[in-house]
Amino acid sequence: MQYPNNIKKTFTKLNVSHSNRGMNLENAINQTNDYYLREDKALIYKKPTPIGIAEVSYNNHKKIIEKAYFKEQSTLDYNGLYKGKYIDFDAKETLNKTSFPLSNIHEHQTSHIRNVIKHGGIAFLIIRMNNINYLFPGEAYINYIDNNDRKSIEYKYIEEQSIIIKEAYQPVLDYLKAVDQIYFKGE
Numbered sequence: 001m002q003y004p005n006n007i008k009k010t011f012t013k014l015n016v017s018h019s020n021r022g023m024n025l026e027n028a029i030n031q032t033n034d035y036y037l038r039e040d041k042a043l044i045y046k047k048p049t050p051i052g053i054a055e056v057s058y059n060n061h062k063k064i065i066e067k068a069y070f071k072e073q074s075t076l077d078y079n080g081l082y083k084g085k086y087i088d089f090d091a092k093e094t095l096n097k098t099s100f101p102l103s104n105i106h107e108h109q110t111s112h113i114r115n116v117i118k119h120g121g122i123a124f125l126i127i128r129m130n131n132i133n134y135l136f137p138g139e140a141y142i143n144y145i146d147n148n149d150r151k152s153i154e155y156k157y158i159e160e161q162s163i164i165i166k167e168a169y170q171p172v173l174d175y176l177k178a179v180d181q182i183y184f185k186g187e
Contacts, residue, residue: 035171044080075112086121099152134162135178
């Protein structure tokens with residue numbers, strides 16, 4: 001590209017990695033959870049991934065993890081308490097505009113959602129799709145899994161079964177408003 005004064009500017013294409021695609025959504029949830037804690041509204045945390053350390057090196061008296069492995073399969077990303085109820089949920093993001101790929105949710109996570117619901121807890125997914133954040137109830141997810149053979153959930157079903165979570169300044173992603181609408185009607 002030629003700029004004024006004969007300055008040449010070249011542009012290079014960035015290699016975009018999709019490995020951290022959901023990080024913006026997770027950051028918004030983490031900030032929201034911090035807000036809920038500060039305001040004494042709920043106690044919800046991101047669960048750490050269970051990792052085992054296999055090899056450590058030392059550099060200037062600091063331990064550096066050289067090799068590590070996942071100890072066990074993790075369940076959902078977040079859990080905690082709200083209005084005396086146990087809450088467990090995961091954050092998922094997709095670029096697909098017409099459906100949510102079920103490959104984003106592992107079989108052990110589906111089993112975990114079933115167990116949370118069976119024991120009276122609240123389980124759901126926060127799905128960011130088409131630049132909209134949805135609180136998709138675990139019951140709607142399980143119903144879909146049990147009654148469909150598809151490898152994805154149609155966008156229309158997500159729209160019909162979910163509550164939209166609006167973004168704001170404080171809290172960034174007030175998903176507890178949606179939890180109230182679904183699980184605490186009339187309170």
